[in-house]
Amino acid sequence: MTTVEQTADRAAESKAAPGWTVVVEQELRDLWLGGRGLLLSVAFSLLLSIIAYLVATNTALNFLEHRESVNLVLQVAIAVGGLLTLLAAADAVSGERERGTLESVLLSPVTRSQIAAGKVLAALSLWVASFAITVPYAWFLGRGVGIVGDALVTGVVVGTLLAVFLASLGLIVSLFAGSNRVSLSLSLFVLLALFAPTQLPSNAQQGWAGELLLRVNPLTAGEHYVGKILVSGHAWSQDLSWLASPLAAAALLATAAPILGARFMRLRGGVAT
């Protein structure tokens, strides 16, 4: 390559947007203007509407049950928002592979780690939208019991940590899955497995083993923290240790996703080279 071409390359690079932003923008367009994201948002808002209506028209609810209802709305938002984010990320690479559109993206000069990062960020938009939709419901239900602020702040903190964790997880599964069906199924299975401890009997959740299981699992730890703030009225700092696993999981997988993307984003899934 000549010096002129190298200079032109560098000049073009400095003016053009970074590759990951181009990927994010296009993925957002595909997700939202393509229609899938909006339809999912409508479905989610219907779910919240049903829950909110049932809660609001239940005149027998006492104060504590009312607080628990706000907690329920927030937990549903975090769970469903996380699920949608996970599924979008799980489709990100394996879906493109099956649709035959991955190769043309890999043929661009954008690095694979940037492509991976862009896809994770775009998947996170589903969480952002889910939370935004939840705000009016949380406000309506929470204003009577004075926990709107607590609900929204805990929701955004815990929900974002979990969404980052799930989006990164979904992308990593998508990198290695042999097909899109495997990617989506495996991601869903992992999510259900993470939610499973919440269904254990309450005496099984107590004791050092039960508490360890709940603390190590980022989903149950996050759910526990939100509950303590909203239902038990704890202060922010009182149960901060419960945020350790969501924070660690989010940080670890968000770091791993682009690194693994750089190494394993290929035309065929699987770990074999």
Next chain:
Amino acid sequence: MNRRQRLVAVLSALSAAAALAASLAGSAGASRFSVSMSRAQTTTHLGDRFTFRSTVVNHGRTAARGLIAHLNVVGLEPSVYVDPEDWSSHRTSYLKALPPGRSATITWRLQAVSAGTFDVYVAVLPHSAIARPPTTGPAVRVAVADRRTLNSGGILPLALGVPALLGLFALAVRLRRSR
């Protein structure tokens, strides 16, 4: 009274005196402290938060170590269930060593989670090898007025409006793309 009988009487008197001394010493240990509250009563509404302060004074001659102050909530109406943990998540306070004649003030934050009439009081216990009776302060009478925390009237516009707005937006985007 013979010699033996006199001995039994003396021994009985001595043990009674010892017991009395011990009980006097015990009650003298509990009454070393006093607990006072910043107010005698308060009126609030369901869901509101309120605070009050309690002051523990060491009337003894030596420093008091390991004092534990504990908040309790008692419902005065049998029909109202009370779990003090719902009212306050910080119900136990471990005090620093209290020199003789000094006092410590604790601020308690509560939220009225049930409507009705309640007494709130603070008990102070010394942490010792032998269980000693607590010292309690006067109760604060809390009257919690009920109120509607849920306004079901406004839910329909929200429950219908949000999905409708999103649906319309989705339709508009779809139509615009298909042109």
Next chain:
Amino acid sequence: MKPAIEAEGIGKDYGSLAAVRDLSFAVDAGEVLGVLGPNGAGKTTAIRVLTTILSPSRGRFAVAGIPSTRSREIRRRIGVLPESSGYPERQTGEEYLTYHARLHGHTRRSARAVASGLLDEVGLLPRRGSVIASYSRGMRQRLGIARTLVNDPGVVFLDEPTLGLDPAGQRQVLAHVRTIARERGAAVLLSTHLLTEVEENCSRVLILNRGRVVAEGTVSEVVRRAAAPRSGRLQVAPEQTDRAAAALAGVPDVGRVTRDGRPGCLSIAFASPGTRSEDAPLNAAVRTLLEAGIVLISFELEGARLSDAFLAMTEAA
């Protein structure tokens, strides 16, 4: 001037299977190299190695003067139309090209301009705002070709660009291929099954079989080297048929002479040329007929085509 593509000893293994073995060739700017081979010959693998999608197991290469160790820079300089290229159904043609232009470093504004220009070039400008789901197969291939040009590449790789197209579509695509090489001066590597495509559009051809290069050169060089058996069909005046057959039977390197049933028509088989010029038997046959005073109405040579050379090389190996 350095070749636009230089490959030296490229090999690619999938476990114990060698998909590509010892691939060495060069392509100059403005040249169109046709890559032929049966299914599983290693054409697509070779292209994926050269376009940095796959890492070679052995060997080295340079594209546009950039060594294989700098894969990102190579991708800046090449345009590729993969064989099984899919297209996002819900994007419009304009959005698709704009996106890829931006991936290749264009700003938003210049990407839109590039997209418009390329859509016009491939005849898709009237459909710029339509979603790709509404495009025909031919339109998608043209869109794909447009995409290969978003970065004004110096080297273009086209893997089966006419696959699944009707003759008109094939013609359109091949016209674009010629334009890319001629007007843009890009080196083009064209992988195809259609031998006529290669004969009509490629300056040189590379035949792969089971991962190896079995022939390389111009079309005529490859045909000659393949020593494909040739035959001919001639037509003489019907009353001179027997004399023509007798005269031809005595010509050296002419094998069997048979009548094919139609008046005046004879089929002759030439022996392999050996060390002599491939045209020697043909010239001798025609000279013999003329010297015998036989009127030669028509002479059609068979077996001197690329297709025969291709079959001979890929079946024998």
